[in-house]
Amino acid sequence: MATLLELRDEIILSAGIKGNPDFPPTLLNRKINHAQRYVQTELNGLGMKKWETSQSITAGLTAAAYNSSSNNVKKVAVGQTYFLNMLESPKSIIHIETNDSSDPPNYGIAREVPIQNFEESLANTYLVPTTKKPIFIRLSGYVWLAPVGITVATAHYYKAVADLSTDASSTEIPIEFEDFIIKKTVLEIKIMKGEVQDVQLKQAELDKEIQSSYEKFLGKMQEIQRVDITNKGKLS
Amino acid sequence: MTAPEMLARCRTILDESSAGYWTDAEIYSALSDGQNAIINAVWSAWDKKTQIAEIEVPVVLRPLQTVVVNLAFGTTGTTSVALPADFAYDLHVEYDDNADAPIASFKRGESKNRKFSSENTYLHSTQAQYYHYFDGANLNFETAISGTGAYRLTYLKKPTDIASGVAPAIGFEAHKAIVYYAVTMMLFKDKSPDAMNIFQMYINELKDLI
Numbered sequence: 001m002a003t004l005l006e007l008r009d010e011i012i013l014s015a016g017i018k019g020n021p022d023f024p025p026t027l028l029n030r031k032i033n034h035a036q037r038y039v040q041t042e043l044n045g046l047g048m049k050k051w052e053t054s055q056s057i058t059a060g061l062t063a064a065a066y067n068s069s070s071n072n073v074k075k076v077a078v079g080q081t082y083f084l085n086m087l088e089s090p091k092s093i094i095h096i097e098t099n100d101s102s103d104p105p106n107y108g109i110a111r112e113v114p115i116q117n118f119e120e121s122l123a124n125t126y127l128v129p130t131t132k133k134p135i136f137i138r139l140s141g142y143v144w145l146a147p148v149g150i151t152v153a154t155a156h157y158y159k160a161v162a163d164l165s166t167d168a169s170s171t172e173i174p175i176e177f178e179d180f181i182i183k184k185t186v187l188e189i190k191i192m193k194g195e196v197q198d199v200q201l202k203q204a205e206l207d208k209e210i211q212s213s214y215e216k217f218l219g220k221m222q223e224i225q226r227v228d229i230t231n232k233g234k235l236s
Numbered sequence: 237m238t239a240p241e242m243l244a245r246c247r248t249i250l251d252e253s254s255a256g257y258w259t260d261a262e263i264y265s266a267l268s269d270g271q272n273a274i275i276n277a278v279w280s281a282w283d284k285k286t287q288i289a290e291i292e293v294p295v296v297l298r299p300l301q302t303v304v305v306n307l308a309f310g311t312t313g314t315t316s317v318a319l320p321a322d323f324a325y326d327l328h329v330e331y332d333d334n335a336d337a338p339i340a341s342f343k344r345g346e347s348k349n350r351k352f353s354s355e356n357t358y359l360h361s362t363q364a365q366y367y368h369y370f371d372g373a374n375l376n377f378e379t380a381i382s383g384t385g386a387y388r389l390t391y392l393k394k395p396t397d398i399a400s401g402v403a404p405a406i407g408f409e410a411h412k413a414i415v416y417y418a419v420t421m422m423l424f425k426d427k428s429p430d431a432m433n434i435f436q437m438y439i440n441e442l443k444d445l446i
Contacts, residue, residue, distance in 0.1 A: 019342065019343075021359070024359060024365035025365050026357075026364065027359065
């Protein structure tokens with residue numbers, strides 16, 4: 001995995017900006033981090049496993065009243081403490097593991113439900129969520145979990161690629177797609193320098209190149225699968 | 237060529253073997269002017285070229301290359317240092333605001349927008365990216381010293397004027413051009429039509445140096 005320093009140095013050479021006072025390290029680092037997000041977005045749905053993460057949100061659980069006079073849910077703020085670096089797409093939270101700390105604890109997997117269903121579940125005696133079958137919604141910067149008896153929770157979600165901050169930090173972008181960080185940053189620099197005549201065309205070419213690389217990558221995966229199947233055949 | 241050899245060469249072309257119409261001081265002065273003219277012309281051409289592609293300092297200017305290293309200068313808050321008396325053109329600067337390990341510093345020349353750049357979040361001078369600029373007499377650092385600072389300045393020095401005991405400061409490649417320049421100036425004094433011919437010879441020599 002390339003470090004921030006390695007990426008920056010390669011970009012400086014590729015873009016021809018050695019010693020250019022308009023492209024110092026701070027700006028290049030910023031551009032590299034933008035490019036990382038671009039590559040991650042282009043790879044979304046392709047390599048999403050890479051971006052799964054989990055975090056305990058127990059300490060952030062607060063009892064709250066949702067459309068009720070008494071506390072009927074737990075809520076936790078989405079931000080820099082909990083759900084750190086979570087992608088902002090609507091389905092970013094995969095699910096939330098919960099339990100109620102009873103002896104023995106009642107474990108449950110909270111699933112996201114539409115807001116109307118959440119309200120209906122809380123209001124309807126027969127649909128009320130239990131600690132074994134909890135539910136949640138995302139609303140107004142919070143994750144609202146029901147029932148209120150949940151005391152322990154671990155969230156599984158998709159995170160954004162972490163920004164590279166120190167020269168020694170390595171990119172999380174898979175090694176197969178690392179060069180696109182460089183290509184995207186170089187393109188951005190050339191656009192800033194006015195060296196690219198047709199920006200949209202160049203951008204489309206880069207998108208296509210990533211897509212093509214991904215298809216090759218998938219081809220490789222299929223090949224691995226084929227070999228695997230062949231081997232299984234031999235074993236049986 | 238030594239300075240007396242240059243003088244002798246000039247006198248041969250001028251067909252005046254010893255001081256008469258043209259004094260030695262006059263010719264040495266013209267030789268010095270020639271040397272300066274060549275340095276300025278070669279520098280100017282190289283400086284323009286090097287903005288497009290990285291090209292090393294022309295051979296003829298190499299004898300003028302000088303490095304000043306000061307690993308403990310100034311006190312907290314210092315932002316500038318006086319340029320050496322023989323400073324002519326800057327090549328590169330390294331700086332460290334609080335230790336003795338200078339790193340490459342970006343040159344951001346004084347301009348109408350320099351201040352805007354120096355206050356920009358991404359373009360301002362920090363310990364990770366130093367910026368410097370020159371004014372008439374000083375080398376200025378945009379990040380002030382905290383403690384003691386260190387810098388390394390690589391530059392081209394001004395040549396010492398050519399005189400009977402002072403040899404030309406630039407390489408032998410330029411000596412013929414220096415002589416042609418001096419002879420041209422002497423012939424101008426004489427209002428000789430040959431001046432332009434010799435000047436053309438100077439130009440031809442200069443082209444080979446750029």
